[in-house]
Every structure is written in C-alpha cells, then in structure tokens.
Amino acid sequence: MIDDMALALGPQSQSFPQLKSGVDPLPAIKRMIAAIDANLPKKTKPADIQSLTRFKQELLDVQLELEARMQPDRGVFIEKIQTSLLGTLPTVMNELLTGFHAAEIVPESIPDEIRERWLSKDGLYRIQIFPKQDLNDLSNLQRFIVDVQAVAPNATDLPVMYWESMKAVIGAFQEAIIIALVAIALLLMFIRRSVVDTLLVMAPLVLAGLFTMATTVFTGTPINFANIIALPLLMGLGVDNGIHMVEKLHHSLSEEQNIYQSSTARGMFYGALTTISSFVGLAFSPHQGISSMGLVITIGIFWIMTCTFIVLPAISKLVLKKADRLA
Numbered sequence: 001m002i003d004d005m006a007l008a009l010g011p012q013s014q015s016f017p018q019l020k021s022g023v024d025p026l027p028a029i030k031r032m033i034a035a036i037d038a039n040l041p042k043k044t045k046p047a048d049i050q051s052l053t054r055f056k057q058e059l060l061d062v063q064l065e066l067e068a069r070m071q072p073d074r075g076v077f078i079e080k081i082q083t084s085l086l087g088t089l090p091t092v093m094n095e096l097l098t099g100f101h102a103a104e105i106v107p108e109s110i111p112d113e114i115r116e117r118w119l120s121k122d123g124l125y126r127i128q129i130f131p132k133q134d135l136n137d138l139s140n141l142q143r144f145i146v147d148v149q150a151v152a153p154n155a156t157d158l159p160v161m162y163w164e165s166m167k168a169v170i171g172a173f174q175e176a177i178i179i180a181l182v183a184i185a186l187l188l189m190f191i192r193r194s195v196v197d198t199l200l201v202m203a204p205l206v207l208a209g210l211f212t213m214a215t216t217v218f219t220g221t222p223i224n225f226a227n228i229i230a231l232p233l234l235m236g237l238g239v240d241n242g243i244h245m246v247e248k249l250h251h252s253l254s255e256e257q258n259i260y261q262s263s264t265a266r267g268m269f270y271g272a273l274t275t276i277s278s279f280v281g282l283a284f285s286p287h288q289g290i291s292s293m294g295l296v297i298t299i300g301i302f303w304i305m306t307c308t309f310i311v312l313p314a315i316s317k318l319v320l321k322k323a324d325r326l327a
Helices: 002-014 026-042 046-068 073-086 089-099 112-118 138-151 158-192 195-218 230-255 263-284 288-326
Strands: none
Touching: 002 089, 026 046, 046 073, 138 158, 158 195, 158 230, 195 230, 195 288, 230 263, 230 288, 263 288
C-alpha cells in the first residue's frame, strides 16, 4: 500500500513545499469565481448548486474584504486566512511523506522503551488479549476473566484488577452490614432486655432493606461502589425510630390511645422529613455517584418510615398483646 501511494504521488512525494507568503490571492479568487459561474449552469443536483452558490458567496466576501483593505493591513489579513485554512497542511503532508520511507519492522528496529514492554531479557514475549464483548457489563467481564485464566492462571491487567477490587469492596461491605446488624442486635438486647423487643426493632430494618433493594431495581438505580455506603448508614438512621416506636407501643397498649396522634409519632415523622430533605439534595448533584447515593438514602429512609409506621405497629399489636396474655 505504501509503495502504491508513493508511485501515485511521484517525485513530488519527497517533500511538501511550505506556504508562500506575500502572494496576492485576488487573481486566483477571480479565476475561481469565473470557473464557478461557468460550471454552475451545468449542475442539476440541488445539493451541488447550493454548495457552489455558497462557496461563490464566500469567495465574493473575501474579495470584497481584500479590495477594501490597504497595506499593510491587507497583507496581515491574507496571512491570517492562509494560516487558518492551510497552516497545518505542510506539516501533515510531510508526516505522511515520511511514512513512505517505512521499512520492514524487526525487533532490532523497535525503540528500547517499547521493545522492553513486550520482550523480556530472557526472550519471553508478552501477550495481550482483547475481549470481543463490552466489559462494562459485569457478566461479560467475569466470563472474559474466567476464560483467560483457564488458559493462563497468572494473567493480570486492568480487568482482573477491577474484578478483584470489586469483590474486595463488596465483601468488605457485606461484612460491614453483618457487623452492623449484630452490633445493633446486641445493643438492643442490652438496652431493652427483651428478645421480642429486639426482633420488633430489627424487623423494619430488614424489611426496609429488602424494599430498598427492590426499588433500586425498578428505578434503574443499581447498587454500585458510590452508593453502597448508604446501606450501613440506613441502619443507623432507622434503628432509633424502631426503638421509639416499640417503646411508645408498650404504653399505647395499656392506655389504648392512637399512636399516630402521639407526639412521638409526630416527632419521628417530621424528623424523617428533615433527614430526607438533607439527602434528597444529593440526588440532584451532577456527579452520578453522589446523585445515586442521595437517591438510595432517600428511598431507604422512605421505606424505613413506611415499615416503622405501618408494619411495626401491626406486628407489635399482635406480638405484644400475645406476650401480655401469656404473662
């Protein structure tokens, strides 16, 4: 291909001349306008006619501008037009012409800094494998890594590092969530001195977590590295509501009052609105990671309050009344 191009260009392919300065372009512009006027009636396609007409008008504008200017301002204007239109042409063409002198590539002709990346001192070649599928899809990423490591178990590079770091992050947050649940349960046992109360307080957290996960799927906001930190935070934000609700339910059963008309319920509700208003602003952030974190936290707090105000009282009425009868 290089030989064919060099043959087609002929002797002028040795070097491309630099742009000439100080040449009056008006005669060439007038000849170009005359050529357009001669060929324009022969055109039948509307696109060709429109292109030539527009080109002619631009040439006329340049001609009018040149005729209106005096030296040396006229020379500066010509130089500016020539540089804007053709300033990089000699450099680009000379780079292309340099490529015509390319020869067969052998290991000895490769620069050391490149050769050392692909050939070790012991004569071992580096092999780089590129996937056919889009590795932004986690299933494709996993399949690619498994296929490569089945042949070369020690293979590594960015896909392997991304996959292993992702597993490390997910594993760390799984441990964090489990530790948070266990710590909350032990603390509740110490404070409430009751297995029933501990389970009642933990129930809204577990249900809200499940509902939050389902909602992220339906809304197209999957859990990722940016918003996964919201899950442990939601437990800390939600457990105090469960404690207040269970404590109030113990009194409401004996007093037979409507818990939703109590100051405890109002305080929890408006406190949740305050918290949601603090995090919902993050959902409008231009940064996708911060935006998804704000959205997940907002969804989680909504489900925590829903489970605390609806599910927890319903379960507590049944469980606590049964416990009182047995007592």
